[in-house]
Amino acid sequence: MNLTKAWKMLLLLCLAELMGMTVWYSASAVTPALKAEWGLTDSQMATLVMSVQLGFVAGTLFLAATNLADVVKTRKVLATSALLAAAVNAAFVPLGRNMVAGTTLRFLTGFFLAGIYPPGMKMIAGWFKAARGLAIGALVGALTVGTALPHLVGALLRARWQLAIYTSSVLALLAALLIVLFVTEGPYEVQASRFNFKYVFTVWQDRPTRLAYFGYFGHMWELYAMWTWIPAFFLSFLDRQADAPPYSAGVAAFLVIAAGGVGCVVYGLWADRIGRSISTITAMSVSGLCCFLVGFLQHLSPTWMLAICLLWGVTVVADSAQFSAAASELSSPEYLGTVLTLQTSIGFLITMFSIRLVPLLKGLGGWGLAFSILGLGPILGILSMASLYRLPEAVKMANGNR
Secondary structure, eight states: OOHHHHHHHHHHHHHHHHHHGGGTTTTGGGHHHHHHHHOOOHHHHHHHHHHHHHHHHHHHHHHHHHTHHHHSOHHHHHHHHHHHHHHHHHHHHHHTTSHHHHHHHHHHHHHHHTTTHHHHHHHHHTTOSTTHHHHHHHHHHHHHHHHHHHHHHHHHHTTOHHHHHHHHHHHHHHHHHHHHHHOOOOSSOOOOOOOOGGGHHHHHHOHHHHHHHHHHHHHHHHHHHHHHHHHHHHHHHHHTOSSOOSSOHHHHHHHHHHHHHHHHHHHHHHHHHHOHHHHHHHHHHHHHHHHHHHTTOTTSOHHHHHHHHHHHHHHHHHTHHHHHHHHHHHSOGGGHHHHHHHHHHHHHHHHHHHHHHHHHHHHHHHHHHHHHGGGHHHHHHHHHHHHHHTSGGGGGTGGGTO
């Protein structure tokens, strides 16, 4: 295989995934403008975000049940999904004011995003073997930056929220064009594994896989709720400053979420060497501590607050790919499709509860209470991965590094 071509494909796929994923938070990134113009509440904004999560779960189940990524060329699935995601995202501008239409469009956005994220992983695995951990880490890093980008665009355009949403749709269209024109299938054909309902109970009864699941569920409890509400936190925090802050809430949100891209690449290099258990426990220990501290540190200067939140942003997503890797290494090949689909679907369903819980608890006890409840996720994750580390089956992970 031409290694130079493999790295070129990685660069192209990372760029395409970055642009395609910008539609995920395109609406929530302009929350202040939507609240001012449409009169939306925190509860309604949470509903819009939760609709994307639910759509992603539905899309993931659809792809796994139909095996579409094997029936149709993966690059076609990617390009078509990016095109459709761009269309329904753009439709939110004229139609989203009606909550039924708005939630439906956000649901469809999530549904089509499922055709960008997992198939992108499959494509990159087709180009790499030895350096697959680094390649997937880079791809997850690109996805993270793409998720963050709407916050920067929204901060720059401010009240022109329509243009901000249209910008993300244009980027998704460019992603589709990039895939069609330049991205090709790799030499290592990786078949997408099919989901089978009859394997669900068999998979769940396997203790090592179940522990890897619980680690992932704890991680997901924290991740998307933090990504969803960190812009609102900075908006509240900066409004309380006596002097003009050195940055806006949108810029801060972009920097904090995008910082996770660095963590993903570093973990792509590091996790195979030190093991899935230790790497995930390390990340969750730091991010969990941030959950319990950040909301109570609003007396800090804007510079120090941003620095601490940047650390949170790096560690909250750095270990994300490691849970899927652990589950795939622990499971039998015939169960792989069921294992990964079940893990992803339950994980994203869990995010809906934590996303909805944060504004409720913030109203009761402020950001300290709201963010602290997210820390329960890393605690569950750490306990689960520590238990997994002690099992004999853990040697199946990371080339024996547990």
